[in-house]
Amino acid sequence: SYELTQAPSVSVSPGQTASITCSGDKLGNKYACWYQQKPGQSPVLVIYQNNKRPSGIPERFSGSNSGNTATLTISGTQAMDEADYYCQAWDSSTVVFGGGTKLTVL
Amino acid sequence: QITLKESGPTLMRPTQTLTLTCTFSGFSLSTSGVGVGWIRQPPGKALEWLALIYWDDDKRYSPSLKSRLTITKDTSKNQVVLKMTNMDPVDTATYYCVHSPGRYYNAFDIWGQGTMVTVSS
Numbered sequence: 742s743y744e745l746t747q748a749p750s751v752s753v754s755p756g757q758t759a760s761i762t763c764s765g766d767k768l769g770n771k772y773a774c775w776y777q778q779k780p781g782q783s784p785v786l787v788i789y790q791n792n793k794r795p796s797g798i799p800e801r802f803s804g805s806n807s808g809n810t811a812t813l814t815i816s817g818t819q820a821m822d823e824a825d826y827y828c829q830a831w832d833s834s835t836v837v838f839g840g841g842t843k844l845t846v847l
Numbered sequence: 848q849i850t851l852k853e854s855g856p857t858l859m860r861p862t863q864t865l866t867l868t869c870t871f872s873g874f875s876l877s878t879s880g881v882g883v884g885w886i887r888q889p890p891g892k893a894l895e896w897l898a899l900i901y902w903d904d905d906k907r908y909s910p911s912l913k914s915r916l917t918i919t920k921d922t923s924k925n926q927v928v929l930k931m932t933n934m935d936p937v938d939t940a941t942y943y944c945v946h947s948p949g950r951y952y953n954a955f956d957i958w959g960q961g962t963m964v965t966v967s968s
Contacts, residue, residue: 836896
């Protein structure tokens with residue numbers, strides 16, 4: 742079965758750029774999307790189709806996908822961006838999630 | 848405005864069959880391309896996709912859980928129902944109902960608040 746791999750945790754200082762990666766075999770040939778989940782809340786879609794932002798998502802969130810790696814980039818990271826982030830893709834008509842990355846802003 | 852709300856039992860006994868209902872508003876499941884799915888999350892763990900049903904009754908299931916899952920829709924009631932057989936304590940999780948704008952979108956843009964299901968004897 743297809744797998745997406747994420748680092749368990751990433752730390753970033755306020756105002757700096759955070760990069761969260763998601764790896765999978767030939768992931769660049771698929772569409773990747775990203776969800777943000779804060780404690781006690783439902784996930785929120787922040788990037789879809791590799792690099793598109795849904796309405797209401799700040800411009801500091803961006804995405805890319807090439808080769809075997811999709812990347813979520815948060816520019817000018819704010820304290821409110823501290824959360825768990827999950828990547829997701831489709832493979833063989835099924836949905837696959839990564840294991841999630843906890844972003845700490847300190 | 849699209850909203851989805853999950854309902855169902857909060858406590859299950861092992862071997863029982865779970866029935867969860869997603870009641871939604873703000874869209875129709877008869878609209879071309881639209882889908883509604885289910886995703887779960889055990890406490891402190893990652894998201895796990897379960898099933899998805901499209902407007903044309905096309906159904907997709909997680910390969911690892913396919914034998915236990917059934918997803919159906921009632922377009923007239925704006926509801927999607929998920930059944931999971933043979934519940935086990937490892938199925939303890941928050942279960943989310945999600946909206947898919949279309950197959951091309953490849954993502955779930957709106958999530959319900961989730962409903963916690965505990966499986967315990």
